[in-house]
Amino acid sequence: MSADTAQRPVLVVDFGAQYAQLIARRVREAGVYSEIVPHTASASEIAEKNPVALILSGGPSSVYEEGAPSLDGGIFDLGVPTLGICYGFQVMARALGGEVANTGLREYGATDAVIANEGGVLLGGQPNTQNVWMSHGDQVSRAPEGFEVLASTTDTPVAAFGSDEKCFYGVQWHPEVKHSDHGQEVLENFLHRAAGLASDWNSGNVIEEQVARIREQVGSARVISALSGGVDSAVSTALVHKAIGDQLTAVFVDHGLLRKGEREQVENDYVASTGVRLITVDAADTFLGHLKGVSDPEQKRKIIGREFIRAFEQVQRDLVAEAKAEGEPIKFLVQGTLYPDVVESGGGAGTANIKSHHNVGGLPDDLDFELIEPLRTLFKDEVRAIGRELGLPEAIVGRQPFPGPGLGIRIVGEVTADRLEILREADAIAREELTKAGLDSEIWQCPVVLLADVRSVGVQGDGRTYGHPIVLRPVSSEDAMTADWTRLPYDVLSKISNRITNGVRDVNRVVLDVTSKPPGTIEWE
Ligand code: XMP
Numbered sequence: 001m002s003a004d005t006a007q008r009p010v011l012v013v014d015f016g017a018q019y020a021q022l023i024a025r026r027v028r029e030a031g032v033y034s035e036i037v038p039h040t041a042s043a044s045e046i047a048e049k050n051p052v053a054l055i056l057s058g059g060p061s062s063v064y065e066e067g068a069p070s071l072d073g074g075i076f077d078l079g080v081p082t083l084g085i086c087y088g089f090q091v092m093a094r095a096l097g098g099e100v101a102n103t104g105l106r107e108y109g110a111t112d113a114v115i116a117n118e119g120g121v122l123l124g125g126q127p128n129t130q131n132v133w134m135s136h137g138d139q140v141s142r143a144p145e146g147f148e149v150l151a152s153t154t155d156t157p158v159a160a161f162g163s164d165e166k167c168f169y170g171v172q173w174h175p176e177v178k179h180s181d182h183g184q185e186v187l188e189n190f191l192h193r194a195a196g197l198a199s200d201w202n203s204g205n206v207i208e209e210q211v212a213r214i215r216e217q218v219g220s221a222r223v224i225s226a227l228s229g230g231v232d233s234a235v236s237t238a239l240v241h242k243a244i245g246d247q248l249t250a251v252f253v254d255h256g257l258l259r260k261g262e263r264e265q266v267e268n269d270y271v272a273s274t275g276v277r278l279i280t281v282d283a284a285d286t287f288l289g290h291l292k293g294v295s296d297p298e299q300k301r302k303i304i305g306r307e308f309i310r311a312f313e314q315v316q317r318d319l320v321a322e323a324k325a326e327g328e329p330i331k332f333l334v335q336g337t338l339y340p341d342v343v344e345s346g347g348g349a350g351t352a353n354i355k356s357h358h359n360v361g362g363l364p365d366d367l368d369f370e371l372i373e374p375l376r377t378l379f380k381d382e383v384r385a386i387g388r389e390l391g392l393p394e395a396i397v398g399r400q401p402f403p404g405p406g407l408g409i410r411i412v413g414e415v416t417a418d419r420l421e422i423l424r425e426a427d428a429i430a431r432e433e434l435t436k437a438g439l440d441s442e443i444w445q446c447p448v449v450l451l452a453d454v455r456s457v458g459v460q461g462d463g464r465t466y467g468h469p470i471v472l473r474p475v476s477s478e479d480a481m482t483a484d485w486t487r488l489p490y491d492v493l494s495k496i497s498n499r500i501t502n503g504v505r506d507v508n509r510v511v512l513d514v515t516s517k518p519p520g521t522i523e524w525e
Contacts, residue, residue, distance in 0.1 A: 015059025031199030043074030056088025232336030256284025257406030297525035458508030467508035
């Protein structure tokens with residue numbers, strides 16, 4: 001990727017469904033940089049971003065729905081290659097003079113699409129009949145003038161169309177989901193064959209570009225990095241360290257909400273592999289003091305986010321005298337914010353603010369640092385690739401995601417030192433057994449949750465108990481935007497359950513969460 005390509009993205013226009021991020025990732029998997037914009041962006045706002053191509057995402061099931069999201073029609077006059085997907089396909093058909101029939105019917109799930117007119121640029125060379133994944137109500141009944149029909153299904157006469165002259169294409173199905181045969185090929189055909197884009201965006205180039213950008217932003221100033229023990233902060237810190245070396249001091253706040261052994265992993269393994277200068281702050285008592293009596297999850301997140309920053313400000317005060325004596329003061333704070341955090345917090349799309357992720361939405365107003373967020377445009381798998389490229393140990397790069405607010409949002413109810421101790425033990429047992437069974441790569445993450453406000457009757461040893469349940473929440477996912485519960489083998493579940501109920505005090509029940517996302521989120525709070 002050259003700096004030029006970084007500035008000229010493929011823009012994925014988000015109509016508010018879950019699919020925009022997935023599309024953006026698939027585009028990047030094809031080696032082309034992409035960003036998400038809300039459907040409310042005007043043609044001139046889009047033009048300002050100088051996109052190399054546009055992809056209109058899926059959205060609600062009908063363009064005739066009341067309040068259905070619309071698009072500035074001027075976008076089709078920008079002369080930018082455009083691919084419409086599902087809802088985006090119908091919006092495109094209507095805007096360009098085609099017809100969308102309000103059928104009231106719904107086509108959902110796997111369907112056979114049959115290629116017409118040899119498939120054109122988009123589908124040419126693919127099998128004549130392919131299994132694709134549909135989710136729509138209305139259908140395009142007539143393609144706009146000058147467009148060729150490229151595929152149909154039994155229920156949908158126009159399931160794909162294209163105009164080579166305009167470089168406009170559309171498909172009714174979802175090529176971005178893995179259940180669509182040849183889906184990635186459809187996207188790649190659009191990007192490479194139709195729009196003529198090269199496949200030249202990769203992690204090596206991201207590092208080069210970020211290092212240059214960080215050096216420019218920072219100059220000779222000093223920087224503090226928020227190291228949490230998780231992948232994101234480990235990689236962002238290593239990236240900044242690569243850019244500015246000893247101008248960086250990494251600070252690890254032990255907020256008392258960590259899992260067993262995490263502090264040691266940061267203090268020993270991470271420092272050994274990077275050579276980063278590290279300061280650990282013992283802040284458990286302060287955090288717990290502020291969390292006293294608080295049960296509301298959003299409230300907890302805000303407090304933890306705020307105290308995190310306060311802890312850094314304290315360190316800043318301590319370091320500032322030293323920095324002053326030696327040269328530049330400390331002006332910057334590194335954060336491992338990822339692209340999904342930005343998009344979910346409403347910063348990149350018209351999607352609802354699902355949760356205030358503490359590293360984006362919950363920052364206090366009196367923040368005293370300028371932020372460096374080198375991963376702000378990246379997805380998790382891209383961050384891992386960068387971490388590997390930077391030489392970080394697999395134990396850190398391959399780690400399951402762990403939320404910034406830590407175990408604080410895995411206790412349903414008030415967070416106390418005693419409850420944390422219980423959860424920490426249960427979590428360590430679950431992690432140990434999953435690793436032992438070789439299941440780490442199958443699982444995206446496995447939150448272990450303490451239902452501190454719930455009690456149930458049990459019988460342990462000779463007596464009746466009135467203890468708390470522990471919830472296991474193993475999920476499989478590609479990006480945490482959607483997830484399914486992982487079908488763990490019964491013998492592994494049984495071992496975890498036995499060890500927890502036998503070995504962790506006050507816990508007399510282990511339950512398994514079998515909810516997908518949506519409707520459930522991954523974390524319980
Ligand atoms: P949900 O629970 O929204 O989680 O399905 C999606 C992903 O985000 C993580 N998560 C958080 N990470 N601060 C974080 O840094 C938070 O407040 C937070 N809440 C959820 C969660 O672990 C999962 O990977």
